[in-house]
Amino acid sequence: MILSRMTSPVRRRLFWLVAGNATLLVVIFACLLPGDTFAGAVSRLGTVLVDTPRNMAPEMLAAIGLTAIIWTGAIDLSIGSVVAVGGAVFAMGYSHEISPVMCFAGCLLAAGGLVASNGLLVRWLKIPALIITLAGLAAYRGVALVLVNLGVPGFDGNLTVPEEIYRVPGRDWAGWILVAAVGTAVVSELFFRTPRLWLAHGSSSSACRLHGLDLSRLSVTAFLFGGLYVGLGAMLYVSNQQTIDPARMALGFELSVIAAVVLGGTNIFGGEGSFLGTVLGVLFLYLARQTLVYALDDVHARQAFEGALILGVIGFDCVLHRVEHRMEELK
């Protein structure tokens, strides 16, 4: 049912990603095997898999939120800085001895609210989302730094949170929150109208306008949905850290999230993609990083390999897309 609603490039991408993820698991297992027994390697692979949901939950939740935004033809480049603002609000709450629940809620609301406000700014100012959120990338980092300066007494660059209670969502509940959030997203894609309208908006704005749809309102709903997921992701990210450092927190987070969304088959210009593809895209990037950890002793080469991998996968898909397009023209 899910597959029947997807375009052929997205279906093809899902196939590649499933195959890619399976291959990466085999490669990780092969890397674990030397110097260990078969049972020992299986056990270590199991440990890697058990830790997977917790480690990739923030990125996956943010990626699902960003997918909805990209479907409408918009983008949000500011999510890394938004996470930093969430962290700053959390730090303020913690330093004033506010209860953990309120700290988590503040973090979620601050991060989610900023993403939603990006949507409103796009609507009001009629400026491309790329620009609004590129500005947000810088501005929100500044906001986070100003907030901790103002709201955390004696702040000296970072804040350590030793109490375990403040890390429960990011460590103990991350897997369950992830399952619930992914399930909700996939179900909404299958059975609700709004996600399909986001896709329609990204696919042809003029057709949607002729159909009588309020496009700017539709965009705002996508940013609201995105805000909810990015907010959840920020909460898990922050509560998984022992130290909160708004200057360096989640730096480059947006890049890996966008890379995962594009890897998952979502067209960066909107109108095409699936939440399932995004989930597999995030998993692929995570497993690729794990593979590099086990396969490459050289820490410095890992980022280069990661970049090459992203470019390779996207480039390969674009070549296939181009060939397919030309064949259709010939027909």
Place this chain on the structure above:
Amino acid sequence: MRAVVLLLLLVLELAVFASVSGADVSTVSGIVGYLELKFLDLIPGLAPVLVLSVGMTLVLVTAGIDLSVGSMLALVAAVMSCCEGGTSFWFTAVPLGLLVGVGLGMFNGALVSRLDIPPIVATLGTMIFYRGLCQVVMRDAERAPFFDVPGYEWLGGFSGSLILLGLVAGAGGWFWSRSRWRRELLLVGGNRVAARYAGVPVDRRLVETYAVMGGLAWLAAVCFTARNGAVNASTATGLELKVIVAVVLGGTRVEGGRGSLLGSVLGAFLVAVLDDGLREAKGWSDEHLPFEVSHLRYLLLGLLLVSGVWLNTRVGRRDAD
């Protein structure tokens, strides 16, 4: 009109930061002295951003974007730092750097034009990739062979930077105002299908544009290393945002089809004065503000970007009407 507005903004920025930094600007000689000191310090620091802004203007005009400029600069500088200092540096590292810069730019151009990867995705990928390569080259080290090269440090001083900037802005401006290439780039950015029908070799022009961007990244790397004398794996991180802000403030449309080199140059000055002014205002902020004034840099950069694009959009709509 936009140039006048940008100049007024520049004067306003200078006035605000002069009063905040406590400089004596009550007399004409005081103002002249302040400006002299300011520009002596500002020009060498501004050079990389300004050089990259010229290239970014070309890229944005074609409806593209290059997020990898900071990584390109760092990688070129890293490769150059692998060569030995001394006179031979001029014949080995400098041409090698140019080759690497143009090669990286052409790779970006090939991804965008030949593989049809959207520019933002392609250059996002190369931004990570080039930074990774930079880490492979540099490891955790910081290399500083540049000040051992005879005459190299002069390029990072006031007069050297000024001459380089004058050459880039002057040659670029002359070429921009007279060449057919510029018209073709505008057409590619304005309407790619129409450009193909008009016989413009779109793919080749795109590769050329990104190659020029790569070449300018090399020049920016020369300016940067001549001033700072050292390079490491995190050099020029976040530089792309400053460059994009400068170009957009200068009146270049992010959707392509319109751009101004003069505007970009003024935009780069605005960004540099802001950066420098906030650094100078630290003493004042420690007394008057409950937070560090340098944090405002990010906020103001964001606000400048949004207001620049908003202004461009309004001008575009007025022109269309």
